[in-house]
Amino acid sequence: MSTIVLEFNELSPTLLDRFIAAGHLPNFKRLRNSALVAVTDAEEAAPNLEPWIQWVTAHTGLSYAEHGCFKLNDGAALSAPRIWDLVSRSGRTNWICGSMNAAVQAGFLGHFLPDPWATEPVSLPDGHFEPYTHLVRSYVQEHSAQPDVSPLDFARFGRFMLTHGLSAQSVLAAIAQLVQERADNVKWRRAMILDRLQWDLFRSIYRNEKPHFSTFFINSTAHFQHFHWREFEPELFGIQPSEQDFREHRDTVLEGYRNMDRLVGQALAMTGGDDNLVLLTALSQQPMLTHEEDGGRQIFRHRDIARLMAFAGVAPGWRYAPVMSQQFLLHFESEQAAITAAERIEALRLSDGRQPMWARREGLSLDAGCMVEQYPAKEIVVLSLAANEAVGFFDLFYPLEALRSGKHHPDGAFWIKGPGIQPRRLADRVSLRTVAPTLAELTGVEGQFSMRSILVSMPMEIAA
Known part of the structure; x- marks a missing residue:
């Protein structure tokens, strides 16, 4: 049985x-x-x-x-x-x-x-299961049009599935x-x-x-x-x-x-x-x-994690793990590095004063993502005190496929x-x-x- x-x-x-x-x-x-x-x-x-x-x-x-x-x-x-x-x-x-x-x-x-x-x-x-999990995770965790997979990854996946x-x-x-x-x-x-x-x-x-x-x-x-x-x-x-x-x-x-x-x-x-x-x-x-009265709930995800972290002023030395929708994890080598990174990510501001990201720390890791849930105006920019720079919101983030319903x-x-x-x-x-x-x-x-x-x-x- x-x-x-x-x-x-x-x-x-x-x-x-x-x-x-x-x-x-x-x-x-x-x-x-x-x-x-x-x-x-x-x-x-x-x-x-x-x-x-x-x-x-x-x-x-x-x-x-x-x-x-x-x-x-x-x-x-x-x-x-x-x-x-x-x-x-x-x-x-x-x-x-x-x-x-x-x-x-x-x-x-x-x-x-x-x-x-x-x-x-x-x-x-x-x-x-590594040939299978590597390809599937690349497509499921990342929402970009071109996940980071190579012809070799596809070949290994194909051989695995054939057997x-x-x-x-x-x-x-x-x-x-x-x-x-x-x-x-x-x-x-x-x-x-x-x-x-x-x-x-x-x-x-x-x-x-x-x-x-x-x-x-x-x-x-x-x-x-x-x-x-x-x-x-x-x-x-x-x-x-x-x-x-x-x-x-x-x-x-x-x-x-x-x-x-x-x-x-x-x-x-x-x-x-x-x-x-x-x-x-x-x-x-x-x-x-x-x-429905405030334009619907729209989820936004980062376009390029390395660019986003550099813009926020987060020093290299972290390990990135995409999770689901707008959420991702960052793993650091020291608790102080994680604390500093959380502070800098949450210090980002939109030009209308709102905070665009959360970063919750647990030990050496951060659980982070984009907090914006309604379409911002096209002219909205993200401000970074650490980088002393302003970048258009849509240069850093993109909307997932549709309004949540x-x-x-x-x-x-x-x-x-x-x-x-x-x-x-x-x-x-x-x-x-x-x-x-x-x-x-x-x-x-x-x-x-x-x-x-x-x-x-x-x-x-x-x-x-």
Whole structure:
């Protein structure tokens, strides 16, 4: 018996039901109709309602107050065991494919691929996935049109995928995408090509290694919801999309769900009657309507980190790690260097008096990024006292692809299909902290949890 957890970040239980009812998601419907269906409650509100916080809760059974992982890479330092550590302690193997803000403890058994934003955890077996992670991180972490990758990087990636499950369907989909881009220059579907490649990799190792416990994480639809809910439901928003944006992105959110529906179908075909198949989203999204009166929320990212740091007066000797959206990390050799850098970054000012960047220090590292969330006037410049210089805002920063139109919601989907589990729907929401003890029960391992498994502790109603 094996357990596969499909970690589809931030899918909405409401949209899942809506799209299933409309006939768009036949494989999600098959899974839901054969599963115990629950809606989880992350039990947090902004600024603590972030996926890198909730996924740690799902994997450990600990609340944010207990695990304290606030930033995307904090999970690497967490000493509490994840569910896969408990599986390893029982002498059985795992395949952890991209789980967010994850790490493993000593004695881990199996394969481990960190999420593409990770800066600390290394893949296991040591170095095995490096040709894959290097290329994927370059594209996921950096938002520039030309990530820093070479023809050799592509060659190494290609050789790796040829020996790790690359399917003809993925090759054809990639070719079709490149052909379509020559015609319309719409590149958003590239994220779904990455989903296909990661699934090929996951399926190859799953079939070869036959692990007892596996996770498969993807983020593309969460990204689509954040940036294209406006085109999906324009009637909800005060700021209307342009005709071109509406034409290009009105089906982007739905296509993300359809893409994941295809993966659900393959997961159903890959698992047998004695296996467990779990859908887990940790949290979800809803329309972001709070910035419609002030022009909408726009995220800006730095163009060139070396130029930006030199302009701010930060001395060389730092190591840069891009994270997500406007956020990045800087690592220094001394605490004083980090303190000075934080002061100089936060001393930058826009010509209208606003502070354009944050820089939070923790030991030898800074968590930093651009604070500007509305389009500044074209004439706005950034002032640096350290460099005694003024530079145009848009010479240092550029906008990400669209106004934010989706924001986080504490509800998440938690569906469990397995032997002996009757298809039912829980009447009430359950704490996200019940996920870890429930997965422990499914996989037959023991751990110390403050919550009980939903398989034994909750009243149920048969789904309509």
